Amino acid sequence: MTELPPGFFDASTPPEDTTAEVLERQELQVATRGLEAALGRVAEHVARAREEEVRDGLDESTRHLLDRLTGDPEASLDRRSLHDRVAAGRITWEQVWTDPGAEAGGRALVLDVVQQQTVDAAAARLRFAEVEAAEADVRPE
Known part of the structure; x- marks a missing residue:
C-alpha cells in the first residue's frame, strides 16, 4: 500500500x-x-x-400489623422471636423496618406488611368509590 x-x-x-x-x-x-x-x-x-x-418513627397501623403478624401463635419461629425481642425491649420495630436484612425473616416480614397495607389501601379506595357512587345516585339533578 x-x-x-x-x-x-x-x-x-x-x-x-x-x-x-x-x-x-x-x-x-x-x-x-x-x-x-x-x-x-x-x-x-x-x-x-x-x-x-x-x-x-413508624405509624401506629404499621406497628400493629408488625405486632399482629409476628405475635400470631401460628407464625414462624423467626417471626415469633422478633415479636418476643420487641416485647422485651431488645430491639424495636423501627430497627426491623429500617434494616430488615439484619433480622432472620425481616425482609419477608416487611414485604408481607407492605402487601397487607396495599390490600388495605385498595379496599379503602373501593369503599370510597362506592360511597361516592351512592352519593351521586342520591343527589338531585
Whole structure:
C-alpha cells in the first residue's frame, strides 16, 4: 500500500466502525446516563424516606400489623422471636423496618406488611368509590 499525501482519504479501506455501530454506541451511552440519573433519584428518595422513618418513627397501623403478624401463635419461629425481642425491649420495630436484612425473616416480614397495607389501601379506595357512587345516585339533578 502506498502512502497517501496528508489530507487524502483512502476510500478502498472500510471505516473502522459503521455509522449504525457509532449510533448504537451513542444511544447506549445516552440510555445508560438516563438510567444512572434515574437510579440516583431513586436512591435519594429512598434515603429521604429512611431518614423520615427514623425521625418520625413508624405509624401506629404499621406497628400493629408488625405486632399482629409476628405475635400470631401460628407464625414462624423467626417471626415469633422478633415479636418476643420487641416485647422485651431488645430491639424495636423501627430497627426491623429500617434494616430488615439484619433480622432472620425481616425482609419477608416487611414485604408481607407492605402487601397487607396495599390490600388495605385498595379496599379503602373501593369503599370510597362506592360511597361516592351512592352519593351521586342520591343527589338531585
